[in-house]
Structure formats: structure tokens, C-alpha cells
Amino acid sequence: MTGNPSLVDTVESTQSREIFWDKDVYNLELERIFGRSWLFLGHESLLPKPGDFITTYMAEDKVILSHQPDGSFRAFINSCTHRGNQICHADSGNAKAFVCNYHGWVYGQDGSLVDVPLESRCYHGQLDKARLGAKHVRVETYKGFIFGCGDADAPSLEEYLGEFCWYLDTIWEGAGGGLELLGPPMKSILACNWKVPTENFVGDGYHVGWTHAGALHGIGGELAGLAGNRAEMPFEDLGLQFTTRHGHGFGVIDNAAPAIHVKRDGWAKYLADTRGEVLRKFGPERERLYVGHWNCSIFPSCSFLYGTNTFKVWHPRGPHEIEVWTYTMVPRDADRETKSIIQREASRSFGTAGTLESDDGENMSSATFVNRGNITRDGRMDSSMGVGFEGPHPVYPGIVGSSFIGETSHRGFYRFWKELLDAPNWDAVKANDSVWDSVFLNRDYWTAKLDAAE
Amino acid sequence: MSVERVLAGLDVQYAIDMHYRAEVRLWQTGQYREWLNNMVAEDIHYWMPIYEQRFLRDRRPDPTPDDAAIYNDDYGELDQRVQRLYTGTVWMEDPPSKIRYFVSNIEAFDTGNGEFDVYSNVLVYRNRRQLEMTVHTLGREDKLRRVDDGFKVFRRKLLLDARVTQDKNLYFFC
Ligand code: FES
Ligand SMILES: [Fe+2]
Numbered sequence: 001m002t003g004n005p006s007l008v009d010t011v012e013s014t015q016s017r018e019i020f021w022d023k024d025v026y027n028l029e030l031e032r033i034f035g036r037s038w039l040f041l042g043h044e045s046l047l048p049k050p051g052d053f054i055t056t057y058m059a060e061d062k063v064i065l066s067h068q069p070d071g072s073f074r075a076f077i078n079s080c081t082h083r084g085n086q087i088c089h090a091d092s093g094n095a096k097a098f099v100c101n102y103h104g105w106v107y108g109q110d111g112s113l114v115d116v117p118l119e120s121r122c123y124h125g126q127l128d129k130a131r132l133g134a135k136h137v138r139v140e141t142y143k144g145f146i147f148g149c150g151d152a153d154a155p156s157l158e159e160y161l162g163e164f165c166w167y168l169d170t171i172w173e174g175a176g177g178g179l180e181l182l183g184p185p186m187k188s189i190l191a192c193n194w195k196v197p198t199e200n201f202v203g204d205g206y207h208v209g210w211t212h213a214g215a216l217h218g219i220g221g222e223l224a225g226l227a228g229n230r231a232e233m234p235f236e237d238l239g240l241q242f243t244t245r246h247g248h249g250f251g252v253i254d255n256a257a258p259a260i261h262v263k264r265d266g267w268a269k270y271l272a273d274t275r276g277e278v279l280r281k282f283g284p285e286r287e288r289l290y291v292g293h294w295n296c297s298i299f300p301s302c303s304f305l306y307g308t309n310t311f312k313v314w315h316p317r318g319p320h321e322i323e324v325w326t327y328t329m330v331p332r333d334a335d336r337e338t339k340s341i342i343q344r345e346a347s348r349s350f351g352t353a354g355t356l357e358s359d360d361g362e363n364m365s366s367a368t369f370v371n372r373g374n375i376t377r378d379g380r381m382d383s384s385m386g387v388g389f390e391g392p393h394p395v396y397p398g399i400v401g402s403s404f405i406g407e408t409s410h411r412g413f414y415r416f417w418k419e420l421l422d423a424p425n426w427d428a429v430k431a432n433d434s435v436w437d438s439v440f441l442n443r444d445y446w447t448a449k450l451d452a453a454e
Numbered sequence: 455m456s457v458e459r460v461l462a463g464l465d466v467q468y469a470i471d472m473h474y475r476a477e478v479r480l481w482q483t484g485q486y487r488e489w490l491n492n493m494v495a496e497d498i499h500y501w502m503p504i505y506e507q508r509f510l511r512d513r514r515p516d517p518t519p520d521d522a523a524i525y526n527d528d529y530g531e532l533d534q535r536v537q538r539l540y541t542g543t544v545w546m547e548d549p550p551s552k553i554r555y556f557v558s559n560i561e562a563f564d565t566g567n568g569e570f571d572v573y574s575n576v577l578v579y580r581n582r583r584q585l586e587m588t589v590h591t592l593g594r595e596d597k598l599r600r601v602d603d604g605f606k607v608f609r610r611k612l613l614l615d616a617r618v619t620q621d622k623n624l625y626f627f628c
Pocket of ligand 1: 080081082100101102103
């Protein structure tokens, strides 16, 4: 499937249905998308002390993320270098060492092989332990969020996030305290291709009023007007949508950060108390984002809703299944009660039994499995909403769409997905750095719109 | 947990068994409003905590209601969940799915003042659309209170027997 121009058509804004179904596409994704990208591993708050560890996935690879005595983090493949057994079966904990269940090889907190039972007698002094440490992956952090990467040639995490950092800083740093994650994560299996939820979070403001009509009725609040798509809503004035160099993107609904939360006094007060400092540090454009509700995906498979404050990782398990991990994001310096209520509200809406989560799973599964049909699969999906009503913006980096209901960030996500899938290596990707956004043809959309407004 | 327990009398064991059967019948026939009104106390704490896979030597305490949970609801929040199911716009329940409950190993202890600690096991079978079938097993720890002609639950702790839920969601009452 490499180089097949039909998988993603950036001119017509369509994608082949094979991208949700085909095993060859998936295998290529494991190698070229997941194998090359920075993948979310955890947050410092989940393993605060030296010796703390969590076990997680990088795509289908099991990894141990471990807090080192010097305060840094290391990650290594959760598989013994002797006969391959999984090293650690706990979700998290604090350990001086990891002992393999099979023959008892002992790995240190940094993944090095430190002890081998019967070594001198049975290996006769011939075992080179230094070469038999667990396999490492690169680990870097940004504002407390920890990512891992299996590609030595990939750019740094900060370069990989690129201009998206400008947006992330708004909330991951905020007024100063930044965010942390609360676990342990809820985990569930969803029978769908991993890109369906990722594209849903990266920019699907369109489905909110229809898919979630029932839940929005019950919740009320700022978004109730969207329920059923019946309201006369001034969609061009309600928010924006963004995409960036490496496919990271989001949509924002203005002034709606805590909209999904019913018990929201603490969170709303926190935002009100801190927005002034955000304005001072980051300017009015980002203060606007700070009090808005975001639906966001970090390429390839990590998503969050800022405001609702649910944080998701979609671990792929073959082309037609994912494991969904759900954490809660909270402001690091909020008081305990506020954090606790944010966590309850986020879980009640987007946890495994969430009032809105339960609406989404059905769509994601059926959008994947209808493609079992041969005639069906020989067809395309459309993401053309708002083509031309988007472009470079004088202040906001990347490409900016005119409304949070549009598919600008879908197009940006699949544009980069295809670029990375086709590229022989990261050098080939870097060669496109200055021209990546040329598929967004209307270069004057924002200058014309902003001039007209003046 | 180690305090001495007084097993409730046979008549109460029987009444609670019948109460649970009636509760299941309401759920299986979509009478969620009737269930909430008649069987759930207004001071309910309805809780399904998250248990991690941890080593036996791990000394961290069990989850509390301040920790992450799949359900952590008060009466108003349960009421919202019920209300959602009557909006007519929950597309995944249209056509409706099937659900069947099997409640067993009921063990009721009399804690005085007309209140009872009741333990039970629940097996939940869901069948949706053409071929979707999921099974969940849960341990259930209830606190029931006698009311005029029956019982109301005012604490319900649900112990899900799976670290990773093998289902789209756990949006069902149990
Ligand atoms: S496989 Fe791990 S010690 Fe042998
Ligand atoms: Fe959704």
C-alpha cells in the first residue's frame, strides 16, 4: 500500500475506507506512524517518586516507564532479554528492581540487567550482562507530559510538537501551575480502528449536537443549544479549529470550558481567577483559548478534552480494535476538592460509563466494521466541510478554520498521516517543513476576513 | 470488616432476594424511573471504583470515593443517567439492546435500625445489534434500608471483575 495516492486525497478531501480496515495499511502504520512518532507514556504526577513505575503501551509494544533516582524518566521494553518473557505485570508501583518470573533475571530501575541467578556456576563467567539490558526507547517530557519514541532519527519531542506547543502552553502551563493527570486510568476495549476516535477528537465539532443530543439535554449548560442541531446557532462566531505541521490539531468552543460539568463551581472559579494571568503572559488570543472548550488530538493516538478535562490514549490492537485509557487532567495548583470534583465530572461524562462516552463508541465501531463489505470498502469518506474557509492566520500558528464545526483539523491530521506513511524517513519529512500547508489553498482567508471586520 | 456480623433472619433473606428479583425485572424491562423512585434512597452513594493490578507487596490503600471511579454518583447524578435514557435521542439504544441479570450468593447481615449489609454476585449479559455480546461479572456490596413495604439501597459498591472492560461502555444499572 506504500505510496498509494488513493489512501488520502488532499485535493478532494477524501480518504479510502481501507485506512480503517486494511491489515497492510495497519502494519505499515505500526512501522512508520507509531514507530516514528512520539507517543504519550504518562505524566510526572502519575509516578512522582524515584522508583515509581507504570506499565503502558507504545502501540502494541509493552513498556515500563520508570522514575530514576536522579529524577529523570526512562522507558524500556517490558520483555526479558533472556527468553522474552514479560518482565512486569503490575499496572504501577514502586520497585527497586524488576524480577522476571521465568528464570529470575533482575533488571534495575533503569532497565539494566543487574543480576542473573546461578550466573557464575552455569554461565561460567561468559555472560555479558552489560549487553543484555532491557531495550530502551527515547523519553522526553514537555510541561510534565512524558512521551516515548522508538526512532533514533525522529526530531526532539519539542520539535515534534512544533508550533503546537504555542497552543499547548496555554493550558499545559496556563497561569503557571500547569496541568497534571489523575489516574489510575479506566481501561476498555473498543472494536474500532484507532483513527476513528483520533479524528473524532481532533476536530469533530459537527457530531456534538447530534450524537450527544440526549446527554446534552440532561446536562444543560452552554452546549444544550447544540442538541439536535435545531438551534439557530451563529457557528462562525462560536469558535475556531486548528491544524499544525505534524497533524496535531483541535477545535475550540468559545467560553465553554466547563460546559459539560454540572458541578463546576470550583473549576469555573479557578478559570476566572487565573485567566488574567494567562492574558498577561500569553495575550488575548490565547486567553480566549484558555476559557474555551477544546477537543484535541496529539498525533497520532492521544486525545483530550480541555474544559471537560478527560485525557485519552487509544492504544491500537490490530486494525479493528483499540484499548481506550482514560485519565483526568486537573490544574496542578487547584485545591483538593476542586481536583476531585473535576475528576468525578470528567468520568461521569467521558469515562467508561460516561453519559457522552456511551454515545461515541457505537459510531466508532460501526464506522470501522461496515468496511468488512467488499463493495463498501471500495469507496471513500468525505471530510470537505469548510474547505477554503481556513488558512494561515496573523496570530494563530498553523492553519486556522473559521468555525469549530468544520473539518480543517481532520484534513490536517490525514495530510500528515499520509506524509509520514509515504516518507522513507524523518529527513524526507523535514524536507517538507516549509511547504506542508500548501494544500490549504486559500492563503488570504483570514487577512480578508479580519480586514473586512475592521 | 472484622466486626462480628449478625446474619439476617430467613424471612429477611427471602425478602431481600425477592427485592433483588423485582429490581432486575425493572431493569430488564426498561423501567429505570420506577427503579430510581422506588428502590433507591435519596442519600445513595453509587460507586464503582477502579482497582489497579498491583503487586501483593504494594501497600497503597484501596480506592476511596475521592479517587478515580467508573461510577461515583449521588441521587441527582443517577437521576440524570436515567433521564438520558428517556430522551428518545440515545441512538445506540434504538433499536434497543437486550440485557439479562443473574444475581446470586446473596448474603444479608442485620446491622440494626432496619438496615442491612448485603453481599451478592451479579452476572450481566448484554446483547446488541446483530452479534454483539458481552458478559460482565461483579461483586456487589449494598447497604439496604427498610422502608414501608420493602427496601431502598443507600450504598452500592460495585466490584468489577475486570481490569480492562471488554465492552463499549458500562452504561447499565447494576
Ligand atoms: S525469560 Fe526472563 S529470566 Fe528467562
Ligand atoms: Fe463525541
